[in-house]
Each structure stands twice: as structure tokens, then as C-alpha cells.
Amino acid sequence: xxxxxxxxxxxxxxxxxxxxxxxxxxxxxxxxxxxxxxxxxxxxxxxxxxxxxxxxxxxxxxxxxxxxxxxxxxxxxxxxxxxxxxxxxxxxxxxxxxxxxxxxxxxxxxxxxxxxxxxxxxxxxxxxxxxxxxxxxxxxxxxxxxxxxxxxxxxxxxx
Numbered sequence: 068x069x070x071x072x073x074x075x076x077x078x079x080x081x082x083x084x085x086x087x088x089x090x091x092x093x094x095x096x097x098x099x100x101x102x103x104x105x106x107x108x109x110x111x112x113x114x115x116x117x118x119x120x121x122x123x124x125x126x127x128x129x130x131x132x133x134x135x136x137x138x139x140x141x142x143x144x145x146x147x148x149x150x151x152x153x154x155x156x157x158x159x160x161x162x163x164x165x166x167x168x169x170x171x172x173x174x175x176x177x178x179x180x181x182x183x184x185x186x187x188x189x190x191x192x193x194x195x196x197x198x199x200x201x202x203x204x205x206x207x208x209x210x211x212x213x214x215x216x217x218x219x220x221x222x223x224x225x226x
Contacts, residue, residue, distance in 0.1 A: 089168045096164055106157055144197075173224065177217040184210050 096105040120126045134142065162171045188207070190198035 086172070089163055089172060092160055093163050093168050096160075102161055102164060106160060109156070109160065110153075170224075174221060177214075177221045180210075180217065181214050184214060 092105060092109065095108075096102060121130065159171070159175060162175075165171075187198065187200035188202055191200040191202055
């Protein structure tokens with residue numbers, strides 16, 4: 068799969084915004100000294116974003132079309148995914164309070180591709196109608212070597 072310049076720009080922008088968010092979260096929580104209150108405001112921010120998106124007619128219609136055109140199973144799977152995502156964000160934010168943000172993110176973004184890699188293969192084999200990862204030998208080798216390089220880098224930093 069080729070990644071074009073636009074996609075790279077979006078990925079770098081996402082990384083920049085997330086990094087700023089992590090630092091602001093850590094600083095706001097350190098000052099307030101309450102993880103629960105900080106997570107509450109984190110989720111309020113997500114709610115505000117959802118309300119803004121839902122108030123835009125094009126996005127609202129896309130949402131309604133998605134609900135109408137998908138089965139209960141697909142929507143249920145999406146709800147389960149959102150629960151996992153929220154739990155992951157909460158655990159990640161808590162870890163940021165316990166250690167330097169850069170180190171937490173380094174480890175998270177090394178471990179996460181490994182888990183995505185493993186789940187992608189497993190779910191493609193078990194649920195091929197729903198999950199369709201490219202599990203060709205060439206693609207798996209590239210992904211494995213990339214994750215291995217990241218893991219070695221984290222190991223060297225942690226020593």
C-alpha cells in the first residue's frame with residue numbers, strides 16, 4: 068500500500084495535535100491533582116466535538132445514513148470498539164501521569180502496532196468476512212521488521 072503526501076501530512080498533523088493534548092492533559096491534571104476530573108473534561112471535549120459535528124447537516128446525514136444502512140451487529144461492534152477506545156485513552160492518560168509523557172507515548176506507539184498486527188492476522192483468519200488485512204508473506208514481513216525495529220529502539224532507550 069502506497070501512502071501519499073496528503074496522508075503523511077494528516078498523520079503528522081494528528082501526531083502534533085495528540086502530543087499537544089497529552090502535554091496539556093498532564094499539566095492540567097498535575098495542577099488539579101485529580102485524574103477523574105481531568106478525564107471528565109477530556110470526555111466533555113469529545114461530547115462538544117460530537118455536538119458540533121452533529122450540528123453540521125452533511126455530517127448528521129452521513130451519521131443517519133450509516134445507522135440506517137448498517138446492521139445491528141455492525142453498530143454493536145462499533146459501540147464495543149468505542150468502549151475499548153475510551154478505556155485505552157483513560158489508561159493511557161493515567162500512565163502519562165505516572166511517567167514522562169514522551170516515554171509513555173514511545174512505548175504505547177511501539178506496543179500498539181504489535182497488537183494491531185497480531186489482532187489483524189488473528190481476526191482475518193477467524194472472521195474473514197469482517198476483517199480483511201493483507202496477510203501476504205511480503206506484507207507480513209515488512210510489518211514484522213518495522214515493529215521489531217521500533218521494539219529494539221525502545222529497548223535501547225529503556226536500558
